[in-house]
Amino acid sequence: MLLLTCPCCGAEADETELQPGGAAHLTRVGPGAPDEAFESYLFHRENPRGVHIERWRHAHGCGKWFHAARCTRTLEVFGTYPAQITAPPQPIRDAIAAKHPGWAWKEGK
Amino acid sequence: MPKKRYSAFALLREAARYHSGWARAWASPQPKPRYDVVIVGAGGHGLATAYYLGKNHGITNVAVIEKGWLGGGNTGRNTTIIRSNYLQDPSAAIYEKARALYETLSQELNMNVMFSPRGVIMLAQTEHELRGYRRTAHANALQGVSTEFIGPERVKELVPIISLDGPRYPVLGGLWQARGGTARHDAVAWGYARACSAMGMDIIQNCEVTGIRARGGQVAGVDTTRGAIDCGRLGLVVAGHSGVLAGMAGFRLPIESVALQALVSEPIKPCMDVVVMANTVHGYMSQSDKGEMVIGGGADGYNSYTQRGSFHHVEETVRALIETFPIISRLKMLRQWGGIVDMTGDRSPIISKTPLGGCFINCGWGTGGFKAIPGSGWAMAEMMAKGEPGPLAAAFGLERFREGRFIDESVAAGVAH
Ligand SMILES: Cc1cc2nc3c(=O)[nH]c(=O)nc-3n(C[C@H](O)[C@H](O)[C@H](O)COP(=O)(O)OP(=O)(O)OC[C@H]3O[C@@H](n4cnc5c(N)ncnc54)[C@H](O)[C@@H]3O)c2cc1C
Ligand SMILES: [Zn+2]
Numbered sequence: 001m002l003l004l005t006c007p008c009c010g011a012e013a014d015e016t017e018l019q020p021g022g023a024a025h026l027t028r029v030g031p032g033a034p035d036e037a038f039e040s041y042l043f044h045r046e047n048p049r050g051v052h053i054e055r056w057r058h059a060h061g062c063g064k065w066f067h068a069a070r071c072t073r074t075l076e077v078f079g080t081y082p083a084q085i086t087a088p089p090q091p092i093r094d095a096i097a098a099k100h101p102g103w104a105w106k107e108g109k
Numbered sequence: 110m111p112k113k114r115y116s117a118f119a120l121l122r123e124a125a126r127y128h129s130g131w132a133r134a135w136a137s138p139q140p141k142p143r144y145d146v147v148i149v150g151a152g153g154h155g156l157a158t159a160y161y162l163g164k165n166h167g168i169t170n171v172a173v174i175e176k177g178w179l180g181g182g183n184t185g186r187n188t189t190i191i192r193s194n195y196l197q198d199p200s201a202a203i204y205e206k207a208r209a210l211y212e213t214l215s216q217e218l219n220m221n222v223m224f225s226p227r228g229v230i231m232l233a234q235t236e237h238e239l240r241g242y243r244r245t246a247h248a249n250a251l252q253g254v255s256t257e258f259i260g261p262e263r264v265k266e267l268v269p270i271i272s273l274d275g276p277r278y279p280v281l282g283g284l285w286q287a288r289g290g291t292a293r294h295d296a297v298a299w300g301y302a303r304a305c306s307a308m309g310m311d312i313i314q315n316c317e318v319t320g321i322r323a324r325g326g327q328v329a330g331v332d333t334t335r336g337a338i339d340c341g342r343l344g345l346v347v348a349g350h351s352g353v354l355a356g357m358a359g360f361r362l363p364i365e366s367v368a369l370q371a372l373v374s375e376p377i378k379p380c381m382d383v384v385v386m387a388n389t390v391h392g393y394m395s396q397s398d399k400g401e402m403v404i405g406g407g408a409d410g411y412n413s414y415t416q417r418g419s420f421h422h423v424e425e426t427v428r429a430l431i432e433t434f435p436i437i438s439r440l441k442m443l444r445q446w447g448g449i450v451d452m453t454g455d456r457s458p459i460i461s462k463t464p465l466g467g468c469f470i471n472c473g474w475g476t477g478g479f480k481a482i483p484g485s486g487w488a489m490a491e492m493m494a495k496g497e498p499g500p501l502a503a504a505f506g507l508e509r510f511r512e513g514r515f516i517d518e519s520v521a522a523g524v525a526h
Contacts, residue, residue: 043363048353
């Protein structure tokens with residue numbers, strides 16, 4: 001069972017308490033953007049077999065959204081961080097890089 | 110490889126000589142340096158694509174490359190439900206084509222795929238579902254797919270072990286497709302593999318594709334764990350791993366991969382001779398020829414490549430099914446497993462050209478592609494042979510997401526199936 005620590009209330013929550021929210025840090029496009037940009041924002045996903053940065057909600061707890069960094073192949077969790085941050089913070093990147101040398105954060109997906 | 114026909118006579122002959130004369134069902138060749146067509150993924154869809162390339166289009170210089178063993182992906186992990194009672198016209202066309210091909214597949218492949226058109230009921234357990242299925246029944250009538258909306262009494266007649274009156278999920282009726290059913294999943298993969306091998310195609314197992322080579326926007330070949338292989342055309346048919354292969358080819362897909370689970374009980378005496386799907390409670394059940402109750406459950410809500418799902422989904426599924434089938438409450442579960450399914454936003458598959466020339470993709474079947482194998486292979490082969498999608502595939506192109514032409518089956522297929 002997947003366990004994530006909610007960075008808002010500090011509770012260690014199992015997945016029955018959490019609501020998955022899909023890939024994180026997508027660049028939202030606005031009115032006037034070309035169809036390709038909307039297609040990319042709405043539908044295209046990296047869907048990696050490996051490190052995945054995603055959104056979760058502590059649905060049956062404090063109710064807040066947050067971010068988690070996880071490996072989709074091993075289910076290893078590298079850490080969680082608040083929803084207000086727009087890219088993975090350095091300690092999370094370091095934790096990932098320690099297990100996945102060569103992994104680098106790509107902006108603007 | 111010369112193929113010996115399977116028949117009652119062959120069985121008798123072999124019975125008389127200690128089964129010493131059976132030939133291998135398919136060859137295990139070394140990869141050649143080049144093929145006209147390379148298919149990645151020896152699941153049902155990849156093998157069926159190769160088969161119809163040979164059968165319908167005369168293209169036999171084909172390799173099917175598989176990183177594990179053939180049929181070891183979702184094709185060998187599913188609950189084998191076959192039906193074609195979808196809502197949208199393009200879906201009805203391809204799923205009904207597939208269902209119709211299943212009817213004669215054993216004869217076609219000379220392999221008993223144990224297609225059993227025992228009938229499939231989708232239970233209506235909420236007012237919303239009741240209306241939804243009535244609508245589907247009308248849509249199916251217009252599409253020429255024979256289904257029928259039936260009342261609770263008829264459901265009870267067909268499924269004596271069902272409990273109609275709740276308390277939480279009373280059975281209000283059901284969508285009945287008498288010509289739906291099940292088939293033996295492994296045999297479908299094996300049958301196509303054997304037929305492909307007999308046409309001279311190479312099925313190369315234990316060979317993982319690790320890269321896709323392109324020259325001037327055209328596909329040139331693949332890198333594999335057993336060396337580089339050149340090809341004229343490339344078909345990616347890898348279900349849950351589609352995102353990984355698309356990454357190698359340099360494009361992204363509207364797909365996310367999640368784990369979907371199934372489980373089987375200990376074998377019991379025959380008690381249910383139809384397939385029952387209870388979509389409100391995310392559960393469905395049929396009885397195998399061995400007597401096991403085959404149960405399918407819900408998919409995980411988060412990306413995963415682990416081929417095992419979360420335990421709480423099993424609990425939820427079983428808890429809900431026990432209310433509908435009290436008889437199963439004391440059954441022991443024997444085995445549980447998971448597969449990685451490729452989910453699209455509109456719950457419909459992708460059969461499409463890709464941004465890379467000569468590279469085609471067939472994926473997005475998600476929780477429900479076993480039933481589609483023959484039709485999907487037929488449509489994919491046509492597209493790969495002609496370079497353009499034919500009538501069955503045309504609506505399933507990747508561009509539908511940009512153009513907003515979804516084939517929305519999230520209502521008809523709101524649950525794993
Ligand atoms: C638990 C469960 C229950 C289901 N129940 C039903 C049902 O009742 N009815 C129904 O219609 N459908 C059902 N499905 C869905 C169905 O199983 C799939 O849609 C279908 O089997 C997909 O077939 P495929 O050939 O596309 O994929 P697969 O059978 O998964 O084949 C893809 C192959 O590609 C290979 N591959 C991946 N990456 C590489 C690489 N890099 N190099 C080489 N090879 C590679 C894999 O090893 C795999 O063998 C269910 C699925 C699951 C998991
Ligand atoms: Zn919290």
